[in-house]
Amino acid sequence: MTTAKPSSRHPRSRGAGRPSGDDGDLRERLLDVAAAQFARTGIEATSLRAIATEARVTPAMLHYYFGDKARFTQALIEERLLPAVAPLREHLEQAGDDPRALVEAFARGVGEIVARNPWLPPLWVREVLCEGGSLRELMFSRVVPNLPQMLAQRFAVAQARGLLNAALDPRLLVVSLVGLTLFPAAGAPIWRRAFGAEELDTDALLNHTLALLDHGVGAAESGDSS
Amino acid sequence: MTTAKPSSRHPRSRGAGRPSGDDGDLRERLLDVAAAQFARTGIEATSLRAIATEARVTPAMLHYYFGDKARFTQALIEERLLPAVAPLREHLEQAGDDPRALVEAFARGVGEIVARNPWLPPLWVREVLCEGGSLRELMFSRVVPNLPQMLAQRFAVAQARGLLNAALDPRLLVVSLVGLTLFPAAGAPIWRRAFGAEELDTDALLNHTLALLDHGVGAAESGDSS
DNA sequence: TTAAATTAATTCAATGATTAATTACATGCA
DNA sequence: TGCATGTAATTAATCATTGAATTAATTTAA
Numbered sequence: 001m002t003t004a005k006p007s008s009r010h011p012r013s014r015g016a017g018r019p020s021g022d023d024g025d026l027r028e029r030l031l032d033v034a035a036a037q038f039a040r041t042g043i044e045a046t047s048l049r050a051i052a053t054e055a056r057v058t059p060a061m062l063h064y065y066f067g068d069k070a071r072f073t074q075a076l077i078e079e080r081l082l083p084a085v086a087p088l089r090e091h092l093e094q095a096g097d098d099p100r101a102l103v104e105a106f107a108r109g110v111g112e113i114v115a116r117n118p119w120l121p122p123l124w125v126r127e128v129l130c131e132g133g134s135l136r137e138l139m140f141s142r143v144v145p146n147l148p149q150m151l152a153q154r155f156a157v158a159q160a161r162g163l164l165n166a167a168l169d170p171r172l173l174v175v176s177l178v179g180l181t182l183f184p185a186a187g188a189p190i191w192r193r194a195f196g197a198e199e200l201d202t203d204a205l206l207n208h209t210l211a212l213l214d215h216g217v218g219a220a221e222s223g224d225s226s
Numbered sequence: 227m228t229t230a231k232p233s234s235r236h237p238r239s240r241g242a243g244r245p246s247g248d249d250g251d252l253r254e255r256l257l258d259v260a261a262a263q264f265a266r267t268g269i270e271a272t273s274l275r276a277i278a279t280e281a282r283v284t285p286a287m288l289h290y291y292f293g294d295k296a297r298f299t300q301a302l303i304e305e306r307l308l309p310a311v312a313p314l315r316e317h318l319e320q321a322g323d324d325p326r327a328l329v330e331a332f333a334r335g336v337g338e339i340v341a342r343n344p345w346l347p348p349l350w351v352r353e354v355l356c357e358g359g360s361l362r363e364l365m366f367s368r369v370v371p372n373l374p375q376m377l378a379q380r381f382a383v384a385q386a387r388g389l390l391n392a393a394l395d396p397r398l399l400v401v402s403l404v405g406l407t408l409f410p411a412a413g414a415p416i417w418r419r420a421f422g423a424e425e426l427d428t429d430a431l432l433n434h435t436l437a438l439l440d441h442g443v444g445a446a447e448s449g450d451s452s
Numbered sequence: 453t454t455a456a457a458t459t460a461a462t463t464c465a466a467t468g469a470t471t472a473a474t475t476a477c478a479t480g481c482a
Numbered sequence: 483t484g485c486a487t488g489t490a491a492t493t494a495a496t497c498a499t500t501g502a503a504t505t506a507a508t509t510t511a512a
Binding site for chain 1: 265266267268270271325326329348351352354355356357358362366374375378388389390391392393394395397398399401402404405406408409410412413415416417419420421430431433434435437438439440441442443444445
């Protein structure tokens, strides 16, 4: 055992002898590369080898910095997923009780998060939404604990005050809202492919979503209020 | 080479000596098991061994009936995915030009398909929507060739006639529609988990979606028309 | 010269793919 | 009717490859 073993915790310490002629912290780079690759291929289907290769290092580096794959994904969650999603909560808490404001806050918040972390939607869809996803439990217990319930609750209050379409179910509205925002983001490449080469304009999507939620599909009788 | 080799094509033929004390065609069963497992774990991350194990047979059976993994998934697409999705096209073609009717036809069609093939939404989300999905190209070229464009086109026509909210983009409306229908279906387990133990009622979801698309989130001024 | 950072090489299990042997039935033939 | 035989269906066993995890050796800078 002459090997240096950071085993449980990150080495971090700068200043030590590191031959890395590369850019910033390798540890960070590994997380970034992994986030992108996990989003592309899925966590289970992505080999540590592939990550290491894309990061131009040996697979052993992953073991050096993170231990095993489980702890690696754990680190990814702690240091990428959680910080990325955190702003959404604030967005929502700042929004008033008006359901339209809530909806807009949610859609705008998701939009910003996605803009900053393009890898997030595919990862979320794959690993949280789907049944066998690796991040299911974690997402619920740590990332957005009872955020869906909180949102539904506020919709329910708005509905009781007559501010929300009475035909809607507050909880299903949350589901719809997520579907309208995260789903298109996750599928951006596909829409591009389906509807010609144009990039999916996130601003346009946001406005469209709000317009849809404002009036529905029927021809609007009054002007919009955005 | 004393081995029987159906190599290129399905053996199919009944009447021959088959020790299988099991139920129907093993070939079919393998496809069903695989569909479920692929939906749960993802195609890449699912081993042939796992499929064989769950089907209570040897991995060699997969090779016997299908060849390699690529041809196996190909068969799954041809014999499960394509037939499953086919009805949607008819549904849409029968619907009139009224956007509400179109929307309802789509939502109802998706609902029926999902009810019949619970494995479809997760598989679709994973393998078609996401970038690294294995079925991307195939889906577009074979399963629903230019169906999105067709839908968008009809929305555009309706819009030109003043039947559709002018603030909407026909193509983005298609995106929203898919998000509102497929996404909740794919995430059914999660909503169950998020909002207590109740099953996600697909009928309720359908009605909710239609209500949302009819009037938006604002308090409705007129009675519903369902 | 010391310790962090990194590479190279190794081990072990799992996977995809394949082959050879085995089973069970159906049919032809006596 | 009963037996031999061919063939589809299936299992057991094998092989090469890949992946995760580990260890030892090497580089680099403080």
